[in-house]
Amino acid sequence: MVAEQQKDVDFYYVDVDESPELATRFGVLSIPTLIKILDGKETNRSVGAIPEAEVKQFVQS
Numbered sequence: 001m002v003a004e005q006q007k008d009v010d011f012y013y014v015d016v017d018e019s020p021e022l023a024t025r026f027g028v029l030s031i032p033t034l035i036k037i038l039d040g041k042e043t044n045r046s047v048g049a050i051p052e053a054e055v056k057q058f059v060q061s
Contacts, residue, residue: 009059034058 016023016031026035026042036044036058046058 036061 014022016028026033028035030047032047032049034046034050034055035042044058044061046054050058
């Protein structure tokens with residue numbers, strides 16, 4: 001068994017058709033877009049579908 005250190009992470013799904021102002025605010029031009037926000041500031045961004053392993057790597061970066 002491999003133990004992983006876990007941090008609290010919240011994921012939010014936003015329907016950009018229902019909330020176009022939010023998509024504009026965050027500069028979302030393509031779907032899917034994954035944005036990492038830490039202390040209220042964007043620290044990383046990924047555009048396009050990525051496998052689960054890359055999502056974990058994205059969160060940890």
